[in-house]
Amino acid sequence: MSIREWPELERPREKLLARGCGALSDAELVAVLLGSGLPGKDAIALGRELLVAAGTLGALLADPHASALRLRGIGPAKRARLVAALELARRSLAEQLAERPALGNPRESGDYLSAQLRHLPYEVFGCLFLDNRHRVLAFEELFRGTVDGASVHPREVVRACLRHNASAVIFAHNHPSGVAEPSAADRAITRELKEALQLVGVRVLDHLVIGSGAPTSMAALGWM
Structure with a gap:
């Protein structure tokens, strides 16, 4: 039938x-x-x-x-x-995010970034660029890797922030394994990027790890 x-x-x-x-x-x-x-x-x-x-x-x-x-x-x-x-x-979520006056908590950015990265079979490191009132300027994938990781270069991150004239940034990367647990390497690169961006006056608000469930916010864990 x-x-x-x-x-x-x-x-x-x-x-x-x-x-x-x-x-x-x-x-x-x-x-x-x-x-x-x-x-x-x-x-x-x-x-x-x-x-x-x-x-x-x-x-x-x-x-x-x-x-x-x-x-x-x-x-x-x-x-x-x-x-x-x-x-x-994806575009609908991007519109909703752009229409908000400012990002107020990790969940707001996490919803959008999860839609961008969760489904990918390889690891991607991206940045959500914000102005001085935490309004969204752009999202950009900066580095792409394999299921084992993506090499992140601070110089390129600084260059991207200056190109977008960002005052603040939220990092995000996915774990294709589905486990949204930040690794020691994730925490180390976050510190390195934060130190590099301080030199050009860009604040790092958060680093979200995207897995199969809710994103893990390093800021919420007190690691920022």
């Missing part, structure tokens, strides 16, 4: 419109994005298979091209829809 033959309020699209996104499972939401299934496989079953192939929803949205290629019949149109969904979510 195809989805079109299901009771109307059990179909993913109709259920979403009637009851909201929260009423749908991950597979059903993916099915809505895909629009249709494959011969002999409805969109929900296809969405479920894609999620299993990718491992997690974040991994699927981060790299749907590689995951979807494992399944015969998934064309560029469906892959493009998944990529677009992630990008729309």
